[in-house]
Amino acid sequence: MEQLALRAIHARLLAHFGPQQWWPAESAFEVMIGAILTQNTAWTNVERALTRLRARVPLTAAAILALAEPELAEALRPSGYYHLKTMRVRAFCSAYEAGGGFSALAARDTHSLRTWLLAVKGIGPETADDILLYAFDRPVFVVDAYTRRLFSRLGLLPGKPGYESIRHAFEQALGPDVDLFKEYHALIVSQGKTVCRQRPRCGLCAVASLCAAASSDSLDPSPETDLARARHRGPTPFDE
Ligand code: SF4
Incomplete structure (x- = not known):
């Protein structure tokens, strides 16, 4: 090109x-959850799901994992495919905790971080690159x-x-x-x-x-x- x-x-x-001032979020972790929720749906639905989730728990991996699965699914309902997204969000939060959280993940180079993201169930290249660019400030084109x-x-x-x-x-x-x-x-x-x-x-x-x-x-x-x-x-x- x-x-x-x-x-x-x-x-x-x-x-x-x-x-455009993207990505609309209050934290890097919220960008990550938003990137998963926005798969196959409009952003307005993601905002509604995030508002419902925030009303239940702080937006951290530990707090989301502590939420009972039906409660998490109910919070994510407006984002569409919410049972699938519940599994994907939980899989991401588990991997995020196992990976040491933001500081440990941010210490990785971009290739390693991208490989780690793509190994999480439900995260494909576009979602991974949204997260790399907008949550980790890596020069990856979505x-x-x-x-x-x-x-x-x-x-x-x-x-x-x-x-x-x-x-x-x-x-x-x-x-x-x-x-x-x-x-x-x-x-x-x-x-x-x-x-x-x-x-x-x-x-x-x-x-x-x-x-x-x-x-x-x-x-x-x-x-x-x-x-x-x-x-x-x-x-x-x-x-x-
Ligand atoms: S709207 Fe799309 S197809 Fe039409 S001129 Fe613009 S870029 Fe080209």
Whole structure:
């Protein structure tokens, strides 16, 4: 991937959407639990589950493990697939305790930490990389469905590359920059939810002039007007 193209896309998305200030959480541990709960559901549901969990116990691994399983499941109910997520959260908390907690885990290098995360039942590459980037401040680029769709349409992901090759391509092109990776992933999510949706709204798109798949009949002849309108409308997450 070309660094200049990636930087130009980032600059346009940032100018369009503004800083996203991810990840919304009060602690690194809350980021980790949120990353598990957000699998296959909207963030609003995760927030509801976290609020219910916080009302029962402090958000620590020990306190969550001390909670009876049906009580934990009841707290996590709004996050969807809550029986599965109860098992995943408990598996993560057990591994977290066995791994020595935050300080011991943070002392590991990124490769070791990623390997440890991927060995926890229910944690795949995207969840692991969310945790590495947003909880441990590691320069790991998160790849999700929005990333694949946007950059495929932009013509920067030819073929069907796997998760790891996409992640490496971003990391090599951009260099290890935690703040940039955090902001870029959040901007990609905003773009994917509001503009480059399944049915793309190319007329509202800040990167349309860079896009191989831009639909010419939906491009506004005065894009500044539409972009300004979109900016004022604000993001409408989870609307696909
Ligand atoms: S121009 Fe259209 S297809 Fe291309 S990134 Fe923008 S919304 Fe997606």
